[in-house]
């Protein structure tokens with residue numbers, strides 16, 4: 001029995017030794033598994049910005065034809081000679097028939113100036129200083145929070161057809177000042193061609209609805225609209241302007257009034273008032 005115990009003890013010692021030996025020679029066998037690092041791939045070549053490829057869709061290819069010049073080509077693509085020369089790394093302006101030119105179509109110096117304004121987030125308004133010959137007086141009150149818009153017509157003197165909108169605006173400015181007002185009473189005036197003019201700056205109360213000028217934008221259309229509607233350009237401009245102002249000041253269509261809805265007046269004329277009644281239902 002004693003002999004058997006001795007054999008077992010020696011066996012156990014031998015096993016422990018074998019394990020420790022194995023650990024010494026292969027320590028990683030007992031560490032957590034770490035996957036081998038991926039093989040390093042060859043780096044993709046850096047794209048050269050001036051070298052058009054299929055992946056650069058902003059480039060167009062033009063094959064030079066007989067008689068063409070860089071200037072003519074640049075005009076055709078609405079770009080510049082410099083842009084073509086730079087894109088194609090041309091050292092001189094001489095080009096050959098059959099030569100392949102890359103045109104950078106994303107570069108268009110005319111793009112911004114010719115771009116039509118996106119409405120109604122951008123409305124072009126002619127500033128007061130561009131049409132008015134005189135300065136505003138200082139007897140104005142601050143507008144405060146804008147709560148409504150009132151539409152007017154200017155009415156039309158007999159000789160309106162013979163004068164420009166700007167001439168007529170200056171006559172109104174003078175007449176309103178004669179009443180003791182700081183300037184023309186409206187904030188915006190829409191000309192017969194649909195041009196929108198700035199009248200009194202929006203941060204001041206206007207002088208367009210007696211007793212109801214606070215928090216109220218005054219928009220007037222040049223003409224008399226008792227017998228006829230404003231022309232298409234004026235109505236489009238009015239619609240655009242109202243949309244823009246309502247969006248800006250968060251006003252529902254029911255906050256757009258005709259002068260006669262707020263005071264004793266025949267303004268903005270029978271026909272334009274009818275249009276406004278429909279507008280307010282939108």
Ligand SMILES: [Zn+2]
Nearest residue numbers: 152153259267
């Ligand atoms: Zn009015």
